[in-house]
Amino acid sequence: MLPDRAQVSTFLEDAAEWHRSRANEPLLRLIRSPWSGVEHDVAAAYAALGRRGGAILEMVERGQPPVPPPQREQLLRFARNARRVLEVPNGLDETALRRSIAEIFEVAEKSGTTPPAEALSGASLELAEACEPEPAGPIAPWRHHFSASSLNTFGECARKWFYKYACAAVEDPGSSASAYGKALHVALEDFHGEFPRPRRADEAAMRRRIREYVTWAFAASRDGFATAVEYKLQLRRAQRTAQRYVDWLMVEAKEAPFVVLGREVAASLEMAGRPFVGYIDRIDRDDVSGGIRVVDYKTGNIAMSASEYCEKVRRFRDFQLPFYYWARTAEGDRVTKLVLIPLKDALLDVRPIVLQVLPRSSASNNWGDACGTIGVDELERSRTRMIELSDRLASGTIAQFEPTKDSDACTYCAYAAACARRPAPERRRFGY
Ligand code: SF4
Incomplete structure (x- = not known):
């Protein structure tokens, strides 16, 4: 499905703001956009890190947190493009700036030509180099020590374990x-x-x-x-x-x-x-x-x-x-x-x-x-x-860390903002 026109326009606005201000906020919006080319869950995890003060382009380049190769490719491409936006000369008018950004991110019309910025707000667009998604690969085997509390976390929600231990995606600031x-x-x-x-x-x-x-x-x-x-x-x-x-x-x-x-x-x-x-x-x-x-x-x-x-x-x-x-x-x-x-x-x-x-x-x-x-x-x-679970986590064969089905577990989860597949909260049984 193509992102809608407003999203394209917003994407270019955010990129232009990133060019002008080099601020974190527009960069976080950029990576979350469907036009960033970064898979939603991965983009959300990096945006959550960035919101807590992390320099996401450096993190991408360092490979922290680690992600499977296809998503890493997407992230590196995004980081390269985001840096190229900063190299666009200052002083261009808004239309020229947007056109340059559209070229960098290959935001093109179906015909393959780059649309003028004014036209972007009304055009039907798709990524110029759409490619087949690669099959998902397993997460790297866990090579560190185990603890009862980490296995408790895995028992509560495998995806939470992944965020907390495998990628240390978000530093839980505590409560x-x-x-x-x-x-x-x-x-x-x-x-x-x-x-x-x-x-x-x-x-x-x-x-x-x-x-x-x-x-x-x-x-x-x-x-x-x-x-x-x-x-x-x-x-x-x-x-x-x-x-x-x-x-x-x-x-x-x-x-x-x-x-x-x-x-x-x-x-x-x-x-x-x-x-x-x-x-x-x-x-x-x-x-x-x-x-x-x-x-x-x-x-x-x-x-x-x-x-x-x-x-x-x-x-x-x-x-x-x-x-x-x-x-x-x-x-x-x-x-x-x-x-x-x-x-x-x-x-x-x-x-x-x-x-x-x-x-x-x-x-x-x-x-x-x-x-x-x-x-x-x-x-x-x-x-x-405990031994069976440690065997599984050390095997490197787990391709998907499934979210919990118990929405109560998500209530105070530090990773909820990044977790697109968390279960919907149960409806309140009593009045407000
Ligand atoms: S928000 Fe819920 S499903 Fe997602 S990681 Fe946290 S506990 Fe698991």
Whole structure:
């Protein structure tokens, strides 16, 4: 289908503005135009990068982010043409300038002659050198390490994995939610450095010190919050959550005393010859049983119950705790519990989700909302699946990274602007 006449005229206007101003904005419009000769998805990805301050012509020439050969050819041709537009002498009148640009981009009438600029607004046009699209090639095999979170991303949306890991197309600037999470993790890491064994006798000191650690960690992350108000609100939320966290520590110290053995512990493990890495928020040892529990702090949405989390593991939607289990087991630990500590809601008591590790999964594996069991056989299935996924990603045979079918996954996706095939949002069920 031919682009409509208005698009042609707009394309030439944008190119003329690029010639005059050398500004980023008209260049971004140019690459997104059907007349740029660059495939829509690829153009959208580069435009998204350019909008965040990237110099797109240099990125094209460096081959960053990498794209398959046919699209790379299109990009290089576009970059060459865009640079040639800058070489058009200054001082031409608008008509001559447009004609020069039309020649550079081979925006020609069907007859093959270059139309005068005035005529372009009304002509029926097509690219002079239309060519058959080449067959799509596979994406280069993934040669780096794997992590549970990258496989979680792949499970959520393969296309998101492609944007985030394969082409690093858009640097996710983060949100106040991610800044909140990072700062609270840092505060708890420092806090447990000072208080590895929570005790009732230290309660007053713990409450005071955690307040200070949270204050310092948030001050160090100040740039992650867009406004002063947002910063203060999130800091207040973190302070309340931290006090609730100490409430929970006091109960735990009485009922199941423990000692913190490690904080932000590097986890690395080779599985089927491939390196997997990650960081474990905390590793505890139970005073009574001597068993090791692996703890993950969660400052975003998480499963509401042990059975919900187990279901995510079974459906291969979450690999984090299974990976930590295998990483610590390989280090010689007797891991008896996997724990998620929700730290999102300052208005709720801290109620961790605790999964006791059993040799085999059990049909009646829930003792309550927050407690349950998980079998080593389930953890083994999760490990097998991690290896299968890493095999696929390292094979270099994936030609298409399909978008998710779950539109909820797109709500906060940093790549949504570049993702032309994202699913349409579900219709609201309730009124505005
Ligand atoms: S916008 Fe949706 S479909 Fe597209 S990459 Fe993000 S999560 Fe996947």
